[in-house]
Amino acid sequence: MSAEKREKYFEKVLSEKLEEDVLIFKGDKPVGFMTFGKCRDGDSNSSWGEIWGIEELKSREFTKISLWVLExxxxxxxxxxxxxxxxxxxxxxxxxxxxxxxxxxxENM
Structure with missing residues (x-):
């Protein structure tokens, strides 16, 4: 994905609150990031959160968490x-x- 497309993507999802992005630090050095938000699965509802960061989702009011993993x-x-x-x-x-x-x-919360 080009930098321009990525920038437009972040502008949309952050302004529409479709996801949240968090920087992860080790000491004062950024070492990664995680993203989480409403579940995007077609068979879910607004009480589901999608896993991009397990612990952060557990602290929210979601009743289910979904994640995808390769077979x-x-x-x-x-x-x-x-x-x-x-x-x-x-x-x-x-x-x-x-x-x-x-x-x-x-996972049911």
Whole structure:
């Protein structure tokens, strides 16, 4: 995505409050960021938050959290299952230089 398209994207989502972006620091050095907001899944409602940052969403008033993880990423899937997420049977197909499947995981708050 070009810098111009990315800038327009951020202007839209931040002005319309579709997501929030948070910088993560280690000491005084920025080391990353996370994004979170309303769930974008077509079968969700306004009480769902989408996972871009688990702990931040848990501090909000969402009743469910969803996240997407690649089928072949078994370590991540096991980690999410250990903290209470369950695959709800929803699968998306992606094509990022190869065919991939993403599994949706849900945690009830």
């Amino acid at each position: 072949e990423n078994s370590n991540a899937r096991k980690s999410y299952e250990k903290i209470g997420f369950q695959h709800d049977g929803t699968v998306k197909e992606l094509n990022i230089e190869k065919e991939l499947k993403e599994y949706r995981y849900i």
